[in-house]
Amino acid sequence: MSNRIFVALDTPDLDRAKAMAARVRHHVGGLKLGLEFFVANGALGVRELSHSGLPIFLDLKLHDIPNTVAKAIQALGDLAPAILTVHASGGQAMLEDAKAAAPATTKVVAVTMLTSLDDQDLAATGVQGRAHDHVLRLTELAKQSGVDGIVCSGEEVEAAHRVWPSGFFVVPGVRPAAGVVGDQKRVVTARQALDRGASILVIGRPITQAEDPDAAARAIAATL
């Protein structure tokens, strides 16, 4: 993939998502559709966006018992997104069953620790230790479970890559230097994420909320 930016189309509005995809399509490598979009538009909406010809990353972050996650993936039918997310903390059996239920062409990637959380937030969930160590533990679990890769922040991706050299690494929490961080807490620039081993970058608001989204996407792509 020559352009490793997946733009996050975080909107419930199908027409807005389609318009944004049409605007930025020449400056990104794929489209990421998340819960907000999927709840509002379902599989039909995903299918509409796939007409763009760009690979679809379906970011559902599934997290439930193994049977429920596997059935939910089967229920996607022939959608076959290029990338699909589940939560690593669902455990080994859930990860194994998720991978088994997904089409062979779909990369199943496990979210380790959301980029909106920091060490303090982690402690508040009852997990002792640093985000860095937690991400590496879950990277090891994902690797053992046979999924294709993980989602982590740019702060951990280099170490995670050392743990799993053949893994597929998705990095959200990407911001231009001195850009608005918003609710993200573990952020790096697009260039830093790639230099540290990211396979693809997920970028939402820095593109979609920009005054000129195609110029914003082009400017970020030019740094890569």
Ligand SMILES: O=c1ccn([C@@H]2O[C@H](COP(=O)(O)O)[C@@H](O)[C@H]2O)c(=O)[nH]1
């Ligand atoms: O740890 C995670 C996992 C997923 N995301 C998703 O990425 C985008 C980021 O959007 P921005 O507007 O660039 O912050 C969003 O769709 C999240 O659901 C994440 O941010 N962190």
